[in-house]
Amino acid sequence: DQQVKQNSPSLSVQEGRISILNCDYTNSMFDYFLWYKKYPAEGPTFLISISSIKDKNEDGRFTVFLNKSAKHLSLHIVPSQPGDSAVYFCAASGAGTASKLTFGTGTRLQVML
Amino acid sequence: DGGITQSPKYLFRKEGQNVTLSCEQNLNHDAMYWYRQDPGQGLRLIYYSQIVNDFQKGDIAEGYSVSREKKESFPLTVTSAQKNPTAFYLCATSLSDTLHTQYFGPGTRLTVL
Numbered sequence: 764d765q766q767v768k769q770n771s772p773s774l775s776v777q778e779g780r781i782s783i784l785n786c787d788y789t790n791s792m793f794d795y796f797l798w799y800k801k802y803p804a805e806g807p808t809f810l811i812s813i814s815s816i817k818d819k820n821e822d823g824r825f826t827v828f829l830n831k832s833a834k835h836l837s838l839h840i841v842p843s844q845p846g847d848s849a850v851y852f853c854a855a856s857g858a859g860t861a862s863k864l865t866f867g868t869g870t871r872l873q874v875m876l
Numbered sequence: 877d878g879g880i881t882q883s884p885k886y887l888f889r890k891e892g893q894n895v896t897l898s899c900e901q902n903l904n905h906d907a908m909y910w911y912r913q914d915p916g917q918g919l920r921l922i923y924y925s926q927i928v929n930d931f932q933k934g935d936i937a938e939g940y941s942v943s944r945e946k947k948e949s950f951p952l953t954v955t956s957a958q959k960n961p962t963a964f965y966l967c968a969t970s971l972s973d974t975l976h977t978q979y980f981g982p983g984t985r986l987t988v989l
Binding site (some may be wrong): 767772797799804805806807808809812852854863864866867868869 | 880882885916917918919920921924934964966968977978979980981982983985
């Protein structure tokens, strides 16, 4: 049972344009969501998070939007840069799961010159 | 230099041998976690520890064992009972079990021949 889903395995975007990565979840108990960036053979790097009491959180070029009614979150990267090319994972945790994170399967972003 | 250390980066073992992966942190974080990543999949939780001398099974604990004798260290043993041990293993830490942002080490690639 995949509780966190990233339905797009890959995404290609031109440099300077917006990248939008999507994530859906099924567990209504999730109340905290995170995005990680991962290069091959390296550990994931934390990017940005959002609590369920908010619907938007910004950090520089990265913005995460949360739509609780649709159980959907998205990560916007503006403007996209070649160094953003990586695999992006969304993760969720919530009441009753202590500190356990549930991860999606990842979306590979390629930013083209 | 603060951070999470996993060594070695690459590890090879013969089938039927137990192998222990190290994870050390000097971030003074209370909680530590072990995940494995397989191609095309998200990260799956093996074991986690919220405090010294205590740990809990994650979603895929069978064939693995851990110990948490010191706050700084959370070694993972991959036993011969683990049916598919070849994978990328990631250690993570968080400040406490109530703060859900986890920070990851560089990972160890284990190949069982």
